[in-house]
Amino acid sequence: xxxxxxxxxxxxxxxxxxxxxxxxxxxxxxxxxxxxxxxxxxxxxxxxxxxxxxxxxxxxxxxxxxxxxxxxxxxxxxxxxxxxxxxxxxxxxxxxxxxxxxxxxxxxxxxxxxxxxxxxxxxxxxxxxxxxxxxxxxxxxxxxxxxxxxxxxxxxxxxxxxxxxxxxxxxxxxxxxxxxxxxxxxxxxxxxxxxxxxxxxxxxxxxxxxxxxxxxxxxxxxxxxxxxxxxxxxxxxxxxxxxxxxxxxxxxxxxxxxxxxxxxxxxxxxxxxxxxxxxxxxxxxxxxxxxxxxxxxxxxxxxxxxxxxxxxxxxxxxxxxxxxxxxxxxxxxxxxxxxxxxxxxxxxxxxxxxxxxxxxxxxx
Numbered sequence: 001x002x003x004x005x006x007x008x009x010x011x012x013x014x015x016x017x018x019x020x021x022x023x024x025x026x027x028x029x030x031x032x033x034x035x036x037x038x039x040x041x042x043x044x045x046x047x048x049x050x051x052x053x054x055x056x057x058x059x060x061x062x063x064x065x066x067x068x069x070x071x072x073x074x075x076x077x078x079x080x081x082x083x084x085x086x087x088x089x090x091x092x093x094x095x096x097x098x099x100x101x102x103x104x105x106x107x108x109x110x111x112x113x114x115x116x117x118x119x120x121x122x123x124x125x126x127x128x129x130x131x132x133x134x135x136x137x138x139x140x141x142x143x144x145x146x147x148x149x150x151x152x153x154x155x156x157x158x159x160x161x162x163x164x165x166x167x168x169x170x171x172x173x174x175x176x177x178x179x180x181x182x183x184x185x186x187x188x189x190x191x192x193x194x195x196x197x198x199x200x201x202x203x204x205x206x207x208x209x210x211x212x213x214x215x216x217x218x219x220x221x222x223x224x225x226x227x228x229x230x231x232x233x234x235x236x237x238x239x240x241x242x243x244x245x246x247x248x249x250x251x252x253x254x255x256x257x258x259x260x261x262x263x264x265x266x267x268x269x270x271x272x273x274x275x276x277x278x279x280x281x282x283x284x285x286x287x288x289x290x291x292x293x294x295x296x297x298x299x300x301x302x303x304x305x306x307x308x309x310x311x312x313x314x315x316x317x318x319x320x321x322x323x324x325x326x327x328x329x330x331x332x333x334x335x336x337x338x339x340x341x342x343x344x345x346x347x348x349x350x351x352x353x354x355x356x357x358x359x360x361x362x363x364x
Contacts, residue, residue, distance in 0.1 A: 030135065264288070270308045
């Protein structure tokens with residue numbers, strides 16, 4: 001399932017329905033969980049099964065309480081207690097790298113939404129609005145264990161596929177460097193390489209590794225937008241540690257020969273100035289408008305994005321506004337068309353056409 005569809009469905013499931021995301025490393029499973037917590041207004045509690053032993057899930061003996069009550073009781077971990085006291089998104093990450101005892105404890109959390117017991121034998125239950133999500137890497141190239149079928153059927157299970165458009169949309173919204181985004185747009189084959197198709201231990205690009213590379217390049221002063229058209233010493237070597245040799249060669253070459261091209265995403269994110277538009281050739285601004293039209297067909301724009309588009313089109317030659325309006329109408333993406341019309345562009349186009357017709361009549 002692609003990320004866009006997953007997000008549309010996962011957030012709408014009942015709180016008590018656990019979700020298991022499966023997919024290769026770096027596909028974006030953890031980011032999806034963090035993003036869901038933000039959208040749902042829940043604290044995000046991350047639990048890594050691979051780092052735990054049984055005591056870190058089921059707790060340690062409470063010797064004082066056991067002595068007073070005459071029965072064995074345990075002190076449960078803080079992350080589980082919090083998930084019982086208030087609604088949270090509880091993320092059981094790397095679930096199939098967990099020890100068998102840890103996996104069994106996770107089983108009880110997913111199946112019964114409870115763990116432990118008090119002096120009377122009553123378990124501690126998760127808050128009714130706490131959501132349990134889990135993630136794991138599945139495939140022969142990973143050193144992982146099998147998930148018990150009895151546990152697996154307790155989840156809503158989805159194999160996550162991070163499409164190129166999913167990543168481009170996310171990277172644009174996150175504010176990653178536009179040159180790096182443009183590289184992936186033009187070279188989608190470098191977004192991700194399946195580790196199972198290369199020699200073991202080879203550094204391969206993944207959606208998450210491009211994000212880390214972008215952060216690192218910005219930190220060391222190598223932001224692709226700033227160094228475009230050059231090849232700074234150390235740029236290629238830095239890239240290889242994140243995305244491997246082949247992708248680094250292609251990316252370094254791309255940046256060294258890059259002339260900044262305005263993308264639809266840059267317009268939507270208000271990263272295009274009036275001066276940039278004034279410096280464009282007519283053919284260049286028209287090309288950007290066509291990119292915006294293509295973007296329109298597959299996306300629903302926010303009010304802010306519509307405002308940024310209208311501002312950009314207003315800086316372009318008048319005839320290009322007419323071109324934009326006609327093209328947008330043909331997409332039949334009525335939510336976007338209505339929003340653009342509400343902005344007043346439709347009325348401006350009518351006035352421009354009337355003005356042009358009047359001039360033609362005078363010439364005749």
